[in-house]
Amino acid sequence: MKFSTRAIHVGYDNAGHNRSVMPPLYQTSVFAYDHVGEAMPYVYARSGNPTRSALEDCLASLEEARYGLAFSSGMAAIDAVLRACLKPGDEVVALADLYGGAYRLLTQVMEPAGIKVRFVDLSNPHQLESAITPATRLLWLESPTNPLLGLVDITALSAIAHRHSVKVAVDNTFATPYLQRPLALGADIVVHSATKYLGGHSDVLLGLVAVSDDKLYQDIRFVQNAAGAVPGPQDCFLTLRGIKTLALRMDRHCDNAERVADFLSRHAAVAKVFYPGLPAHPDHELAKRQMKRYGGIISIKLRDDSREAANRFAQRLQLFALAESLGGVESLVNHSYTMSHGSMPAQRKAELGIVEGGLRLSIGIEDIEDILADLEQALRE
Numbered sequence: 001m002k003f004s005t006r007a008i009h010v011g012y013d014n015a016g017h018n019r020s021v022m023p024p025l026y027q028t029s030v031f032a033y034d035h036v037g038e039a040m041p042y043v044y045a046r047s048g049n050p051t052r053s054a055l056e057d058c059l060a061s062l063e064e065a066r067y068g069l070a071f072s073s074g075m076a077a078i079d080a081v082l083r084a085c086l087k088p089g090d091e092v093v094a095l096a097d098l099y100g101g102a103y104r105l106l107t108q109v110m111e112p113a114g115i116k117v118r119f120v121d122l123s124n125p126h127q128l129e130s131a132i133t134p135a136t137r138l139l140w141l142e143s144p145t146n147p148l149l150g151l152v153d154i155t156a157l158s159a160i161a162h163r164h165s166v167k168v169a170v171d172n173t174f175a176t177p178y179l180q181r182p183l184a185l186g187a188d189i190v191v192h193s194a195t196k197y198l199g200g201h202s203d204v205l206l207g208l209v210a211v212s213d214d215k216l217y218q219d220i221r222f223v224q225n226a227a228g229a230v231p232g233p234q235d236c237f238l239t240l241r242g243i244k245t246l247a248l249r250m251d252r253h254c255d256n257a258e259r260v261a262d263f264l265s266r267h268a269a270v271a272k273v274f275y276p277g278l279p280a281h282p283d284h285e286l287a288k289r290q291m292k293r294y295g296g297i298i299s300i301k302l303r304d305d306s307r308e309a310a311n312r313f314a315q316r317l318q319l320f321a322l323a324e325s326l327g328g329v330e331s332l333v334n335h336s337y338t339m340s341h342g343s344m345p346a347q348r349k350a351e352l353g354i355v356e357g358g359l360r361l362s363i364g365i366e367d368i369e370d371i372l373a374d375l376e377q378a379l380r381e
């Protein structure tokens, strides 16, 4: 079956569910045994729930993985993978230009627990070679990155990591499996904040992991059950419902973002547009190879590089709410400096190029004419 068909059908079989077309919400914490010692598929909702299984199996299929695992948030998913793969004394190499929450988890939770983190600019894959030591166990990647939409070559980096027996994890939140499948490119682990495009309607917080390796699955599954950061059935249901329209939504997000990137890159009030679909983007050729299309997120730097100018623009926008997060059907604008990357030290933001006059736009699926008109009026002198 093709992608859109799997998004709608895999993970759930209506037989045994009163032929209910949608997966029922198993709003229960516990399942009853017939007799002592019975082998049961579901026992207690922390270890498993049929609504959650439907979502986990669907995600596995979309990522071309053997196993899926669901968590109560994207951060809980990242945390579970890190705990499953690392013990005190181990090292992780992480992409320098990382999501703020992942950066905070690595530096303020993992490092104090005895794990060494090396942040490396991996735009040239060969820079990985010198960062790996005999203690390195994991490579942590994100592509495209938040907020500046840089790409890394997942295939080349995975090949180098594997030569050193280092596992590779990719945060695929921005691309979604519709646009990019990291396991097929050579990675071992995919993580998602399903809060974003997979859920797609800004109404659920959820994290997902996909793997094919049995040992990795067992280890992450152990943390999932032992630490217990699992989603409830309602959140699994909402995420599954979102996934059914993922292909449709992503194509519209991409159509709209391509038009917006083109419009903004020709606007006098905009100094720079970061979008991998633009031929001028430094990773445009890599994006063409690695992704089906270029996604719905665009970052811009205003010509007036001040917080006041960023604020004026954000406040003038009518359709775009000034908010954290991304990937919902509605357009959003985010001031990365104070919002998504607020927890990152100023020095680090300066190194990465996250500036006061920078804004990240999550382009929704509204009519493109309305989106362009809103941006036009907000940028007017």
Ligand SMILES: *Cc1c(COP(=O)(O)O)cnc(C)c1O
Pocket (backbone or CB within 6 Å): 073, 074, 075, 076, 099, 101, 102, 142, 146, 171, 173, 174, 192, 193, 194, 195, 196, 205, 206, 207
């Ligand atoms: C939002 C986000 C996360 C964190 O996910 P939550 O669901 O908010 O916990 C992780 N990675 C990326 C790239 C994100 O955008």
